[in-house]
Amino acid sequence: MKKVKQVFSGAETATNGVLSERVLPRAEHGISRRDINDNALKVLYRLHNAGFEAYLVGGCVRDLLLGQTPKDFDVVTNAEPEQVKALFRNCRLIGRRFRLAHVMFGREIIEVATFRGHHQEDESLGKQSSHGQILRDNVFGTIQEDAERRDFTINAMYYNIADFSIRDFANGIKAIEQRKIALIGDPETRYREDPVRMLRAIRFAAKLDMQIDDATAKPIKTLASLLANIPPARLFEEIIKLFISGSGLKTLRLLQEYHLLDPLFPILTPLLNDPNSKENAFLEQVMRNTDQRVNSDQRVTPAFVYAALLWFPVEERCQTLMMEGGFNSYDAFNLAMGDVLDRQIQRIMIPKRFTSVIREIWQLQQRFPKRFGRRTYQILEHPRFRAAYDFLLIRAEIEGGELEILAQWWTDFQQAKPEERKQMLTALRNNESAPPKRKRRFRNKKPPRQ
Structure with missing residues (x-):
């Protein structure tokens, strides 16, 4: 100062x-x-x-x-x-x-x-x-x-x-x-006038490394539900300011502390009850990486942050559709993506230019394990490959196991020369059985409904 x-x-x-x-x-x-x-x-x-x-x-x-x-x-x-x-x-x-x-x-x-x-x-x-x-x-x-x-x-x-x-x-x-964040006037009245002020208090505290004054902080948990009255389009802009300002990790923790994440992402918060869960660890790492990029003047897309915030709800919804609806994994995942985005858009309007990118990042997570011949090169040339690959790296860092092996393979494949890439695919094909060719099935047309 x-x-x-x-x-x-x-x-x-x-x-x-x-x-x-x-x-x-x-x-x-x-x-x-x-x-x-x-x-x-x-x-x-x-x-x-x-x-x-x-x-x-x-x-x-x-x-x-x-x-x-x-x-x-x-x-x-x-x-x-x-x-x-x-x-x-x-x-x-x-x-x-x-x-x-x-x-x-x-x-x-x-x-x-x-x-x-x-x-x-x-x-x-x-x-x-x-x-x-x-x-x-x-x-x-x-x-x-x-x-x-x-x-x-x-x-x-x-x-x-x-x-x-x-x-x-x-x-x-x-x-x-x-280093105090304090409202002018009666805090409850000011929050009722504009509930977004609760989010602004969080943003300023995180961005400026300040503490929220006790009187200003006290009503937030009680009045958090008022954010449901804010138009979804306005909330989209506020979320960008919260998470893509270089202090996303502090912001995430403060939103959880003051119970403000639930009115914003109601399908996410039930998965974050355990502070030591992989869901919490994943989101914190995403915010940590995003902060580093913002503070280094590197490009960050809101789609990546939204993809991270909604990834585990998609996984959970996919599992539910497979177990209760009898869908195969491919259909269940596609349905889950649509269901989660539709529910989230009711709270925060996400423009189509971002939802399409979110879907592509998610879909590539499903495609990464399928490394057979031409399909591998198609994935590598995908316009969202880099964002999806970064997403995979964070998942691997948090979850380890097969994801870590998969992420390392894609890292090596990018760095390899053309001949080395062919050898990697050959070795993979020799160690893993190739996917069976689908037999063409001929079905009789169903009679029209009477």
């Missing part, structure tokens, strides 16, 4: 009796414009020059104070979305629940939000469900009201482009120094 002076010489004013504001002049914090994205600065300055207030807010301010490079730079202003759009030709307005302006610079987007206010009686602007969840939220207000509407104290800090000061409304600096 960059050095922040402990003396606050700026103004301290009451905010509706709830929050108090502290202003840190430029000399008392370590944020420099050199660390701020150029396009974010363009947006800030154009808003400021047009007579509007303009601030960096939330995670980017927090990360800059921690000495980290922010992933995104979010801007907040007193300009309403239509006024922002009028200032930027490269702007589009999005969202119904939250009306936002996206200012686009090629593939980069700077998100601009208007200060949020407190809810009014007008349902066309703000609306809540019977559970207290916010369904619509286009009520605009002041910066003080916006700070009260922020979720965590570490996210209620504003960098002012007008004088380069930081306005801290909820002792966010202190929370960073204490």
Whole structure:
């Protein structure tokens, strides 16, 4: 964390009796414009020059104070979305629940939000469900009201482009120094407004290596079931943030600790009751490997993580279909894949571009043991071979036995020269009986149903 002076010489004013504001002049914090994205600065300055207030807010301010490079730079202003759009030709307005302006610079987007206010009686602007969840939220207000509407104290800090000061409304600096994740306001009320805040608390604690404040942590287990009210499409994006941020292993353990995995993956959690089980060991190793790849700037696909999270439910469902339904292993496995994905999509919407990859990773696990002639080369040339092979390696590492022998064979086969590959296949054929050729069967057509 960059050095922040402990003396606050700026103004301290009451905010509706709830929050108090502290202003840190430029000399008392370590944020420099050199660390701020150029396009974010363009947006800030154009808003400021047009007579509007303009601030960096939330995670980017927090990360800059921690000495980290922010992933995104979010801007907040007193300009309403239509006024922002009028200032930027490269702007589009999005969202119904939250009306936002996206200012686009090629593939980069700077998100601009208007200060949020407190809810009014007008349902066309703000609306809540019977559970207290916010369904619509286009009520605009002041910066003080916006700070009260922020979720965590570490996210209620504003960098002012007008004088380069930081306005801290909820002792966010202190929370960073204490390494505490704490909600603003009553935790139960805030979780009911938006249950995803429970997942955000977990994500920040894992990502920033901080502890969740006792008062903030206490209601989570009781209110975990409220995640069932979140649209499946929104949960998909949240899961990506949880597991593909470089701290997936810590995240997995915290989700289990606070009973948040069950409302997200109800078909998985019954298999994780034993902390020493192969299922737990497998998932932890997948998360450990994923964290290493993310932190090394290597590519990671969400499909691999989902394939791992749902692998053992597929295996269990396959066994059930074989024992109770009388299906052969091939048909049972194909049916199991469909059943598990259909059930999971009811909770978390997984786009088809990922479910197709998930299926291919799983199907290759069934094909890997079948190493006969041309079939082996077809597997090797499969577009998902590398992901499926990595999946096999983790399975072998955890389960050992025949899987370990199989994984080593495929490792050797990839590294072997063409002639050596032929010798490996010949040796395999001599040691194992080739699969019997299927006899063509002719069946009489069944009479049509009457």
